[in-house]
Amino acid sequence: MKKEAKEQLNYKDELEDKIIELSLKLKNKDKELNEVVELNNLIFKKLIHNLKNPVGIAFSFSEMILEGIDNYNPEKLKSHVEIIKNSSDFSLKFLNKLAEYARYQQLELKFTFLEYDFLNFINSVIAKAEVLANKKSIHINKKLPTEVVKFKFDKNELEIAILNILNNAIRYSNENSEIGIEVTTTQSELNISVSDYGLGLEQKDFLFIFDEFCVVNTYSEDKEKCIGLGLPIAQKIVKKHGGKISIKSEISKGSTFTISLPLYGLNT
Known part of the structure; x- marks a missing residue:
């Protein structure tokens, strides 16, 4: 009992x-x-x-x-x-x-992680961004590693994220200026930094810049109206890769957006 x-x-x-x-x-x-x-x-x-x-x-x-x-x-x-x-x-x-x-709001959206040579990939992405940059006579100054970097990522989705950040830098840069893209690696991480010398951001805006429809500067240097979805989309893609995006910026001196991606241990 x-x-x-x-x-x-x-x-x-x-x-x-x-x-x-x-x-x-x-x-x-x-x-x-x-x-x-x-x-x-x-x-x-x-x-x-x-x-x-x-x-x-x-x-x-x-x-x-x-x-x-x-x-x-x-x-x-x-x-x-x-x-x-x-x-x-x-x-x-x-x-x-x-x-x-x-x-990117769909819960069932799946990414396809395959191993690629990142340097070949980033060069092709930069070539696409140069089409827009050339319209404003903006030079893209790139600094890339010399050694081969291979890891797993979704090629199509990561291209969208990087292009969104590059296009954002081009949008808020003056004509006949330049932007920079630098790729660095550590033992466990790959960093892609995109720098411009445009309008810049106040530190208080850092908390909201990735919110949907957040627009700090309504119009770009060429008077094109900003929609405010490029950076939120980029962040969703980077998070899906187990990474993050960080910002450094100063008013009237420009901004640097850095995508940090894990080279190993990504759950695919």
Whole structure:
């Protein structure tokens, strides 16, 4: 009888432990769900905020052209069509970036970690960034190791992360200037540092720069409006690789973003 009572007591304790465990899991899931709902609400608000103005401009100028087409000279028509084109272009870029960001919100999103020669990889990434840099006559000064560096990473995803940071540096740099990219290694870590000599950031902004839609400087040096999703996407990709992004910056002197990736021990 005592044995049965003890077994029942043990069973009761186990049951209570499982109930507590399930309750904690439910609480965590509820927290995750609330975070997703809040983020979706933010995305919806930002979607309306960012598209209302350019779509409204495109509509207004289209209406002006249609109503007064007989009074338009070629120069005025070209000017108004360019305004429509620029507004439409921003809207498309915003929607594409939003779709890209939404992909990283998927819980089932899987990365493919394979071993690559990192130096070949980073040279190809820099070559792509140079296309944008050349438009502003910006020189990319690279400092890379001479020895072969091989480790496992998702080639396509890491390219997106590095390009986002390089493009960000180019965006906030003056024409006829330069940015730097340096790759260094330790026994356990690879570091990719991207430096510019542009607007720079205040230290108080470091805490928020990776938040969705966070825009410290609304417009770049070439007056292009910033969306605020490039750095959050880069951070999600780097975290998926077990790494981190750090910042050093000073107002009017520029910024350095450093991606640090583990060379070994990544759980793939």
